[in-house]
Amino acid sequence: MKINENTLLEGNKVVLVPYNAEHVPRYHEWMKSPELQQLTASEPLTLEQEYDMQRSWREDDDKCTFIILDKQRWADSRVDEEQCMVGDVNIFLTDPTDPTLAELEIMIAEPGHRGKGIGKEVTRMMMSYGVAKLGVQKFEAKIGLNNKVSIAMFKKLHFQEVSVCQVFREVTLRATVDESVRATLLEDFAHVEERDYGQTRSGRRGHVSRRGAQKTSSCGAEPPSLS
Numbered sequence: 001m002k003i004n005e006n007t008l009l010e011g012n013k014v015v016l017v018p019y020n021a022e023h024v025p026r027y028h029e030w031m032k033s034p035e036l037q038q039l040t041a042s043e044p045l046t047l048e049q050e051y052d053m054q055r056s057w058r059e060d061d062d063k064c065t066f067i068i069l070d071k072q073r074w075a076d077s078r079v080d081e082e083q084c085m086v087g088d089v090n091i092f093l094t095d096p097t098d099p100t101l102a103e104l105e106i107m108i109a110e111p112g113h114r115g116k117g118i119g120k121e122v123t124r125m126m127m128s129y130g131v132a133k134l135g136v137q138k139f140e141a142k143i144g145l146n147n148k149v150s151i152a153m154f155k156k157l158h159f160q161e162v163s164v165c166q167v168f169r170e171v172t173l174r175a176t177v178d179e180s181v182r183a184t185l186l187e188d189f190a191h192v193e194e195r196d197y198g199q200t201r202s203g204r205r206g207h208v209s210r211r212g213a214q215k216t217s218s219c220g221a222e223p224p225s226l227s
Helices: 021-030 034-039 047-059 118-134 148-156 179-190 197-220
Strands: 007-010 014-018 063-070 085-092 101-108 138-144 160-165 170-176 193-196
Touching (some): 007 197, 014 118, 014 197, 047 063, 085 118, 118 148, 138 148
Antiparallel strands (some): 007 014, 007 193, 014 063, 085 101, 138 170, 160 170
16 A cells, blocks of 8 residues: 555554565464464465565555565664565455455564564554554454464454354454544554655664764774774
8 A cells, every 4th residue: 555655653662664575584484384474364475576576565546555564673774674574464345335344454473472462463553553543443353263372462452253154164343433533543543653664764764874983993993002
């Protein structure tokens, strides 16, 4: 989706950035996992197909995708952004007749980052973004019946079970954004730092270059006199 192609959102534990081509190789490695394929009801793709999917998510008006970065790792400019990736989060506007309805999907791909509250924070950030920027009034989440952790998380965020599909082995949960929920989400969004992704990334890379230049300079300098 074009609206978030240059948007960076910074929370307490995570940074959300647009899904770009340089993120694809690591994402592709994630999706070779049978566990993630099962949890996300996904089929394995070739690397070329993954690049096509990334372009689709970037261009289509009904998809809004962010890559989830570990904020602590990302704060260290020596660490490549791709090495900070821990998952992704998506909003899909699935009903052309109702643009206020959005399907929410989140994946924490790195096992070491599960069970740390990241999923809950990202979900609230994305709901806040959907309400503030996309005019979403109803959220749905379709989750595999075996994914008990995700089902429990969404229920803690006041999603209600509305249907179960035994054929696809998934449950559909829904949250309606009434005035009270809307006020809470907008308040949440006020605490999320929104920045220009391109400028922030360039500044981060520039910081690495400056550090490298300083190191080279000091290595090439004459040793201090001991006299």
